[in-house]
Amino acid sequence: MNGRATLTRFAWLSIAAAIVTISLKAGAYLVTGSVGLLSDALESLVNLVAAIIALIALTIAAQPPDEDHSYGHEKAEYFSSGVEGALILIAALSIAFAAVGRILHPQPIEQPELGLTIAVIASLVNLVVAQILIRAGRRYESITLEADAHHLMTDVYTSAGVIVGVALVSLTGWYLLDPLIALAVAGHIVWTGVQLLRRSVAGLMDTSLPAAEREVLDATLAPFRDEGIIFHALRTRQSGARRFVSFHVLVPGTWSVRRGHTLLEQVERDVRKALPNTTVFTHLEPIEDPASFQDTALDRVEETKDQH
Ligand SMILES: [Zn+2]
Numbered sequence: 321m322n323g324r325a326t327l328t329r330f331a332w333l334s335i336a337a338a339i340v341t342i343s344l345k346a347g348a349y350l351v352t353g354s355v356g357l358l359s360d361a362l363e364s365l366v367n368l369v370a371a372i373i374a375l376i377a378l379t380i381a382a383q384p385p386d387e388d389h390s391y392g393h394e395k396a397e398y399f400s401s402g403v404e405g406a407l408i409l410i411a412a413l414s415i416a417f418a419a420v421g422r423i424l425h426p427q428p429i430e431q432p433e434l435g436l437t438i439a440v441i442a443s444l445v446n447l448v449v450a451q452i453l454i455r456a457g458r459r460y461e462s463i464t465l466e467a468d469a470h471h472l473m474t475d476v477y478t479s480a481g482v483i484v485g486v487a488l489v490s491l492t493g494w495y496l497l498d499p500l501i502a503l504a505v506a507g508h509i510v511w512t513g514v515q516l517l518r519r520s521v522a523g524l525m526d527t528s529l530p531a532a533e534r535e536v537l538d539a540t541l542a543p544f545r546d547e548g549i550i551f552h553a554l555r556t557r558q559s560g561a562r563r564f565v566s567f568h569v570l571v572p573g574t575w576s577v578r579r580g581h582t583l584l585e586q587v588e589r590d591v592r593k594a595l596p597n598t599t600v601f602t603h604l605e606p607i608e609d610p611a612s613f614q615d616t617a618l619d620r621v622e623e624t625k626d627q628h
């Protein structure tokens with residue numbers, strides 16, 4: 321988990337970008353009166369809130385495990401990406417609401433050139449910051465940074481729609497185009513919000529590692545299987561950037577504790593090498609004992625029965 325303590329610098333970058341774009345877009349709205357630019361400015365305000373939440377989540381996630389959180393604090397990232405998804409959905413609703421109002425009460429747009437120029441500059445700021453965040457998000461496996469980057473890219477698409485809308489209105493004089501394009505953009509960003517919510521819920525639900533990573537895990541255990549070692553009760557889950565893997569290791573009962581432990585150390589090291597940022601838990605069992613095979617489920621069948 322090296323280097324993750326400094327991830328907050330990306331959240332600060334996002335906060336700075338939000339302040340710059342809010343100022344630009346709010347100014348552009350005051351000058352032009354374009355509802356598209358207003359909704360754009362409102363969404364940048366949401367960006368500021370999202371970036372602050374990302375900063376808090378990354379700060380908490382970087383804390384080392386302690387007595388109250390012995391599995392670490394990495395899950396804090398899912399709250400941030402979940403809130404980010406919800407905020408994107410709210411932004412889509414507010415854009416749609418403003419656009420419908422504009423359709424019912426069409427108004428001419430004043431000084432479209434200035435509005436366009438400012439929207440283009442703000443979009444470039446968002447585009448550059450989003451690319452930096454998405455790279456950092458992938459490199460450090462931070463769903464918080466990735467979510468923030470998607471959010472900023474959503475803004476870029478929104479702004480592109482607004483720019484096209486304002487430009488077309490100034491060319492054709494058909495005022496309905498501005499809100500109609502805003503509606504289309506709102507529909508598009510609903511999708512991004514839903515995806516982020518889905519991934520956040522998956523993380524909070526302790527969803528298993530992706531199939532590709534489970535295959536890597538299987539390939540790592542294969543050489544040991546060839547030597548007659550049996551593995552079962554294999555469980556995986558993800559907590560932000562940290563992976564958790566646990567399984568039972570069945571060896572001949574005549575092995576010494578030392579020999580068994582040396583094998584566990586080797587298997588665990590190989591798993592950590594194959595899947596970075598993985599915490600491995602193992603449980604050593606004698607291969608000849610039938611009881612070793614009765615603990616593969618989360619609950620032990622006979623004990624569960626006894627309780628009823
Ligand atoms: Zn040990």
Ligand SMILES: [Zn+2]
Nearest residue numbers: 568612613615
């Ligand atoms: Zn077992």
